Amino acid sequence: MVQINTTNINILTLLSQEKFSLEELSLYLNLEKKSIYKNINSINSFLEDENLPLIEIKNAIYSIDLSKSQWANLFTRKDFITTDEIIDYLYLKFIHNGFINLEVEKELLSISRSSIIRYFNDVKKTLELNGSQYEYVVGKGLRLTYLSQVNKNIFSKKLIKFFIKCDFSLNHSIFIIDLIKDYNINKLLNNLYVIFKTLNIPTTHFIISFLCSLRICTEVFGGFNFRSDYDYTQFSDIENLIRLELKDYSAEYQTQIFYFIVSLNKDEINFEPTILEKAFKIIEEIKIDLNLKDLDSFLEKMLLKKICFSIFKYENHIFKVRNIITGEKEKTIINILENIFKKYDLNLFFCDKISIAQIIIKIVIEHNKGSLKNILLLFNEVILLDDKYLKESIYGHNQKFNICVEPTFFYKLNPKNYEGKYDLILSDEPSLNSKAIMVNSFNPIQIFLAIYNHVFNQATKHLVYE
Secondary structure: OOOOOHHHHHHHHHHOOOOEEHHHHHHHHOOOHHHHHHHHHHHHHHHHHOOOOOOEEEOOEEEOOOOHHHHHHHHOOOOOOOHHHHHHHHHHHHHHHOEEOHHHHHHHHOOOHHHHHHHHHHHHHHHHHOOOEEEEEOOOEEEEEEOOHHHHHHHHHHHHHHHHHHHHOOOOOHHHHHHOHHHOHHHHHHHHHHHHHHHOOOOOHHHHHHHHHHHHHHHHHOOOOOOOOOOHHHHHHHHHHHHHHOOOOOHHHHHHHHHHHHHHHOOOOOOOHHHHHHHHHHHHHHHHHOOOOOOOHHHHHHHHHHHHHHHHHHHOOOOOOOOOOOOHHHHHHHHHHHHHHHHOOOOOOHHHHHHHHHHHHHHHHHHHHHHOOEEEEEEOOOOOOOHHHHHHHHHHHOOOOEEEEEEHHHHHHOHHHHOOOOOEEEEOOOOOOOOOEEOOOOOHHHHHHHHHHHHHHHHHOOOOOO
């Protein structure tokens, strides 16, 4: 019988979401292609023993065709647990219960005595390094005697990681599920949905996962302090709604939720300081490289949130990924990001780099489109049926540009009449001149795509790569 290991499980976790090339698997797993190839062979031997479909390769793309029930049966097996998940489970259980018996855990996890000691040494190292204390109770196990603030934060972070994984992957620890089963998280999710829906406050999966973890943290060690210097009396509607929807939960949890949601209402960024510090460094470098000195605060916060969540995912090995098609603009921005990450010894999953690049592209265009004011559209008069419709459609998309629509014929008569009058010329006539940008259609979407491509290219033409 072939034994499954952490790398095998991570490969299957990725393939449960998408199809990947060997290069993409190498990027996500940070492994050499030869190692991944060997692991795929090992996985296929395991799948063959289990009478399951094998991982196949077609056109250099790896995929596996399992039904939902087959995936579920795999990922609910006791032996389908990664090293990270074992360590997270032991850490969470020790802090949650305040006590742990490694002999009992060894049997529960079906691992050897040497393995449980090795895994728990990681837990002890994290606790000791951050000032927490424990003692050995003869013949019984280990008892937690003091929990530091840093370890409280790590406890919450490991729970957030678990809840995020529950959303997208079957690969989440059945042992942690058993540990927190009495908290009735599904009911809490429904209550939180009503609160955010009623208040019309935008939220993310990270925020909801944090609030679920906060429920447990409040019971275990009292939670956290989110109170700020706001005048909370002006948020009585939020407080009343929380008291109503969360009436079955402790007053302390209700209070902490209230303070936290007020901070969201004030558009605060709720990530741990170390992640925020890294994200701020990345953004400052991006602003320098792309001349975004006076970046709009709303756009900057949008980018900051995405970078923070991407860092959290990467540092906690949360393989929530998707294949995204990349174009030249994405490649341009990713080159910038790679240089920044190298400077600060950081990294992210490839799909998050692309997502961040796409946000930056939008920001660059939004930030620089004011450089265009007067735009001339030159179309063959045979195609140009109704310039009024075209101008109104374009105006409806964006009111910042002065758009002039004319037949190409007039321009050809005397190009000098147009010199210095327009910041950009678009035309469907290939032989016009080198100053005009080609468009294939007078569809407003196509026109704006050409305009924004021009804005982006002008804003990034100064970039030089090593």
